[in-house]
Amino acid sequence: MTLAPERTARPSAPPEADAGPGRTGPAIGRAVDRVDGLAKTTGTARFSAEYPIPGLTHAVLVHAPIARGRIRSIDVAQAEAHPGVVLVLTHLNAPRLTPPPTRMNPMDLSTMAAGSSIAFLNTDEVHVDGQPVAAVVAETLESAQYAASLVRVDYETITPTADFEAELPTAKAVRSMPVLPPTGGKRGDARAAYTKAPVQVDLSFTTPQHNHNALEPHATTAVWDGKKLTVYEGCQNIDWTQKFLAKRFDVPASDVHVVSKYVGGGFGGKSKVWAATLITCMAAQVAQRPVRLALTREGVYRTVGGRTPTRQRVAIGASRTGQMEALIHQATSRKGRVGGEADQIISCSLDLYDAATILAEQKIVELDLMTNTAMRAPGEAQGSFAVESAVDELAIELGLDPVELRLLNQPVDKSPVHGTRYxxxxxxxxxxxxxxxxxxxxxxxxxxxxxxxxxxxxxxxxxxxxWEFVANVQLTVDATGSATLACAFHEMGMGTATVVGQMVADCLGVPLERVSALYGDSDLPMGPGAGGSGQTASLAASIEKACQAMRKRLDALASKSGMPDGSDPAEVLTRAGEQSLTVEVGADTGPKAMWGQVRFLSKMVMDSRRWMxxxxxxxxxxxxxxxxxxxxxxxxxxxxxxxxxxxxxxxxxxxxxxxxxxxxxxxxxxxxxxxxxxxxxxxxxxxxxxxxxxxxxxxxxxxxxxxxxxxxxxxxxxxxxxxxxxxxxxxxxxxxxxxxxxxxxxxxxxxxxxx
CATH class of the missing domain: 3.30.365.10 (Aldehyde oxidase/xanthine dehydrogenase, molybdopterin binding domain)
Structure with a gap:
C-alpha cells in the first residue's frame, strides 16, 4: 500500500515591497512565505509516524544495558504471552540481511548510508551501549511498551574502552578520502616558523560529544506487499535510503519505495540509515503486517550517532605588527569501532587566514561507543571554536583590535594551502x-x-x-499555464519547496503563483541529499538546465504558430493543441545514470583543482x-x-x-x-x-x-x-x-x- 506524492500549495506572490536587495527577477530575492507553512501550523502535514495505514502495528525496541558483550540467553515467553503482542523479534528469528558495505564506492554514494557496521538482530554480540537486542510488535503502542519490559536477557559482559582522553595516545593519523572534505594540509614548515616567531600563542582546547535532538525523533513506518517494501521515513537522503535498504534486503531498488514528505529537523542525524529503520522493515517482513517504530528521545541517544568530541591544539606565531608567520592546528577526534568518519575539524584553518606557513593535521581514536555522524557543520563547528579563540588571544598578546587582526591576515585571491583561486x-x-x-x-x-x-x-x-550534488528533475508545463517541478528532494524545515518555486518561476519566466513542486518521494526523479548545505545549489543547476530546455521547446512550438520567442507557455500550448509538455534532466537508472555520476565526480575533481x-x-x-x-x-x-x-x-x-x-x-x-x-x-x-x-x-x-x-x-x-x-x-x-x-x-x- 502506498500513497501518491503530495503536491505542494503554490506560493503566493508577495507584494513588490517585499523584494530584497539584489533582486534578479519577479521571484528570486523576494521574502516569499513558505508553501508548507499552513500545513505545518494547522497540523495537516503528515510526518513519518502519522500516515494512516490499515492494519498498523507498533514496535518497541529492547536496548542492551551493556556496551560490549554477548547474549547468553534471551527469554521472550512472557512478552509473547502478553495480550496484543504480534511478534517478538530477536537474533534467533530475525531474517538474515545482506551485510552492509564496508567501503565507500564513489560511483555509488549510498555505500555511505550505513549508520554502523553492526548486524542488528543478526548477531548475539553487543557492540555499543543501547544496541537493540529485541523488538516487540503489538497491536497497540502501550502493549508493545509493556511487553518489551518483560523480555529477559542474560549477558556475558566485556569491559569496554570509552575514555577518550585516556585513549589519545592510541590515535592514528587520518587520511583524506575522495569525495570527502580534507582532513589535513600544509604550507611550508610551520613548526620551524613558529619557533622563530616574535609573538607566540599556543593553546589546547576540548569539545565534548553532542547528540541529536531534532524536534521529530526518528520514526519509521514499514509496509511489505509481497517482495515490495514501502517505507515512510523522515530522512535526509531518499536515494541513499532506498538503495541501502534494497541491498540489505536483497531486492531491486525499484521495489523499495521511500516516502519522506515532511521531516521535523535532521541536522545530519537523518542522513544515514540507523538500527530502528532496519529493524522496523525486518519486523514488518516477519509479521506480514505494517509496523511503525517511533524512537523515544532516549532511543535516539542510544541508536543514532552524534558529534565527536575533540582535543585540539592551535599554535600561532606572528610578527609584532600582526602578520601570521605560522598557524598550526592539530586535532584528535573519535569514531566507533563499528563505524564513523573523521569530521573535517582542521578545515577552517586551511582557508581562514593567509599565514606564511600552515600545518593542519588530524588523528582519530576508536572507542566502544556509537558511531559518530554528521551534525550541523561537522568539524567546522568544533574546529572554529579552537582556531578563532586562538586568533583572539593573539590579538590580545599583540595589543591589536581582533577585527583588524583578522582583516590584516585575509587571503587575497588564492587558498593559502591548496593554491586554488577563490x-x-x-x-x-x-x-x-x-x-x-x-x-x-x-x-x-x-x-x-x-x-x-x-x-x-x-x-x-x-x-x-x-557543495554540489547530482539532481535529476522533471519539469512539466500545461495548457493552464501551470508549471510543476518534480524531484525527490527534502524539506526539513529550511524552505526548499518554496525556493524551488522561486527558481523555476524566474528561470522559466512564469508567475510564481503558477509554480508548484512534487518532492519527498523516491518515485520521483532522484534528488540530492539534504546535507553539506548543497541541496539548493544542486537543484538550481538542474532547474536552470530544465528551464532552458523547456523554453527551447516552447519557442519551437511558438514559431510554428507565428508567435515570438518567450511567449506565455499557456498560450503557446493552447495554440499548438498540446495539453502539456515535459522535459527531464538526468536519469535514475541505466547508462545515463552511470554517466551522470561520472560527470558529477569529474566536475567535483576539476572544481577542487580550480576553485575554492x-x-x-x-x-x-x-x-x-x-x-x-x-x-x-x-x-x-x-x-x-x-x-x-x-x-x-x-x-x-x-x-x-x-x-x-x-x-x-x-x-x-x-x-x-x-x-x-x-x-x-x-x-x-x-x-x-x-x-x-x-x-x-x-x-x-x-x-x-x-x-x-x-x-x-x-x-x-x-x-x-x-x-x-x-x-x-x-x-x-x-x-x-x-x-x-x-x-x-x-x-x-x-x-x-x-x-
Whole structure:
C-alpha cells in the first residue's frame, strides 16, 4: 500500500515591497512565505509516524544495558504471552540481511548510508551501549511498551574502552578520502616558523560529544506487499535510503519505495540509515503486517550517532605588527569501532587566514561507543571554536583590535594551502559590515562593569565549503499555464519547496503563483541529499538546465504558430493543441545514470583543482557575566554572512538564525556525558542534556551580502551550516574580554568561567 506524492500549495506572490536587495527577477530575492507553512501550523502535514495505514502495528525496541558483550540467553515467553503482542523479534528469528558495505564506492554514494557496521538482530554480540537486542510488535503502542519490559536477557559482559582522553595516545593519523572534505594540509614548515616567531600563542582546547535532538525523533513506518517494501521515513537522503535498504534486503531498488514528505529537523542525524529503520522493515517482513517504530528521545541517544568530541591544539606565531608567520592546528577526534568518519575539524584553518606557513593535521581514536555522524557543520563547528579563540588571544598578546587582526591576515585571491583561486570571497566585507552595524568602535574596555555584571564583546569569523550534488528533475508545463517541478528532494524545515518555486518561476519566466513542486518521494526523479548545505545549489543547476530546455521547446512550438520567442507557455500550448509538455534532466537508472555520476565526480575533481568555494560570515556578540556566580547571558548578537545569492531572505535568514541558536547550545550547555567505566550515556534526555531555551537567545540580527558566486548555480553558496561556525568562539572571546579568563573547554559553564 502506498500513497501518491503530495503536491505542494503554490506560493503566493508577495507584494513588490517585499523584494530584497539584489533582486534578479519577479521571484528570486523576494521574502516569499513558505508553501508548507499552513500545513505545518494547522497540523495537516503528515510526518513519518502519522500516515494512516490499515492494519498498523507498533514496535518497541529492547536496548542492551551493556556496551560490549554477548547474549547468553534471551527469554521472550512472557512478552509473547502478553495480550496484543504480534511478534517478538530477536537474533534467533530475525531474517538474515545482506551485510552492509564496508567501503565507500564513489560511483555509488549510498555505500555511505550505513549508520554502523553492526548486524542488528543478526548477531548475539553487543557492540555499543543501547544496541537493540529485541523488538516487540503489538497491536497497540502501550502493549508493545509493556511487553518489551518483560523480555529477559542474560549477558556475558566485556569491559569496554570509552575514555577518550585516556585513549589519545592510541590515535592514528587520518587520511583524506575522495569525495570527502580534507582532513589535513600544509604550507611550508610551520613548526620551524613558529619557533622563530616574535609573538607566540599556543593553546589546547576540548569539545565534548553532542547528540541529536531534532524536534521529530526518528520514526519509521514499514509496509511489505509481497517482495515490495514501502517505507515512510523522515530522512535526509531518499536515494541513499532506498538503495541501502534494497541491498540489505536483497531486492531491486525499484521495489523499495521511500516516502519522506515532511521531516521535523535532521541536522545530519537523518542522513544515514540507523538500527530502528532496519529493524522496523525486518519486523514488518516477519509479521506480514505494517509496523511503525517511533524512537523515544532516549532511543535516539542510544541508536543514532552524534558529534565527536575533540582535543585540539592551535599554535600561532606572528610578527609584532600582526602578520601570521605560522598557524598550526592539530586535532584528535573519535569514531566507533563499528563505524564513523573523521569530521573535517582542521578545515577552517586551511582557508581562514593567509599565514606564511600552515600545518593542519588530524588523528582519530576508536572507542566502544556509537558511531559518530554528521551534525550541523561537522568539524567546522568544533574546529572554529579552537582556531578563532586562538586568533583572539593573539590579538590580545599583540595589543591589536581582533577585527583588524583578522582583516590584516585575509587571503587575497588564492587558498593559502591548496593554491586554488577563490571563486568568490567576501569575508573581509562581512567583518567590516558587521563591525559597523554592531558599533564595534564603541567597544568597552576589558573588564567593564555594569552593576554586578562584567560586560564583554566578542567576534569570530565563519567559513563553510560549498557543495554540489547530482539532481535529476522533471519539469512539466500545461495548457493552464501551470508549471510543476518534480524531484525527490527534502524539506526539513529550511524552505526548499518554496525556493524551488522561486527558481523555476524566474528561470522559466512564469508567475510564481503558477509554480508548484512534487518532492519527498523516491518515485520521483532522484534528488540530492539534504546535507553539506548543497541541496539548493544542486537543484538550481538542474532547474536552470530544465528551464532552458523547456523554453527551447516552447519557442519551437511558438514559431510554428507565428508567435515570438518567450511567449506565455499557456498560450503557446493552447495554440499548438498540446495539453502539456515535459522535459527531464538526468536519469535514475541505466547508462545515463552511470554517466551522470561520472560527470558529477569529474566536475567535483576539476572544481577542487580550480576553485575554492565557500560561504563565509562574521559574528559579533555582547555578553554579561555575573561577577560573583559566573552566570552567562548573551545580551546582543549580530551576524553578517556571504552565502552567495539569497533566493529568499525570509527562509535564508531563518536558516542562519537556526545555526546560531544551535551554536549557542554548543557554546553554553550541550554535552553528552559518558560513564567511561561502562561506555553508557548518562544524560540521554532533554531533562539532563541542555539545549537553548528562549531565555538563552537574544534577538539575532542577521544580515546577508546577497552577492552571487559566479562559479555556483544561480550564484548560490548555501546557508544551512555556516551559521553555527564560529559561534562558540565568539561567545568565548566575549567572556575573555569581560573576565580576562580564556576558557578553552566547551561548554562555557559557570564553573569554568569563574575558574
Amino acid at each position: 571563486s568568490h570571497r567576501r569575508l573581509a566585507q562581512a567583518l567590516e559590515q558587521g563591525r559597523d552595524l554592531f558599533g564595534w568602535a564603541d567597544r568597552p574596555a576589558p573588564g567593564t562593569r555594569d552593576g554586578k555584571d562584567l560586560v564583554g564583546w566578542g567576534v569570530a569569523a565563519a567559513i563553510h565549503p560549498a 568555494k565557500a560561504a563565509t560570515g562574521a559574528h559579533y556578540c555582547e555578553v554579561r557575566v555575573d561577577a560573583d556566580t559566573g552566570e552567562l547571558r548573551i545580551r546582543r548578537w549580530l551576524s553578517v554572512f556571504d552565502v552567495g545569492r539569497v533566493v529568499n531572505p525570509k527562509t535564508t535568514h531563518s536558516q542562519l538564525r537556526g545555526g546560531i541558536v544551535m551554536g549557542l547550545g554548543m557554546a553554553m550547555g550541550e554535552e553528552t556525558l559518558i560513564d567511561t567505566r561502562t561506555a553508557r550515556i548518562m544524560n540521554p534526555s532533554l531533562a539532563e542534556y541542555h539545549v537553548p531555551v528562549h531565555a538563552d537567545v537574544p534577538h539575532l540580527d542577521v544580515h546577508t551580502l546577497d552577492d552571487p558566486d559566479p562559479q555556483m548555480p544561480l550564484g548560490i553558496l548555501g546557508a544551512g551550516e555556516v551559521g553555527i561556525v564560529g559561534v562558540g568562539a565568539a561567545v568565548a572571546n566575549a567572556i575573555r574580554h569581560a573576565t580576562g579568563r580564556r576558557v578553552t573547554d566547551l561548554p562555557l559553564t559557570l564553573d569554568r568561567i569563574v575558574g
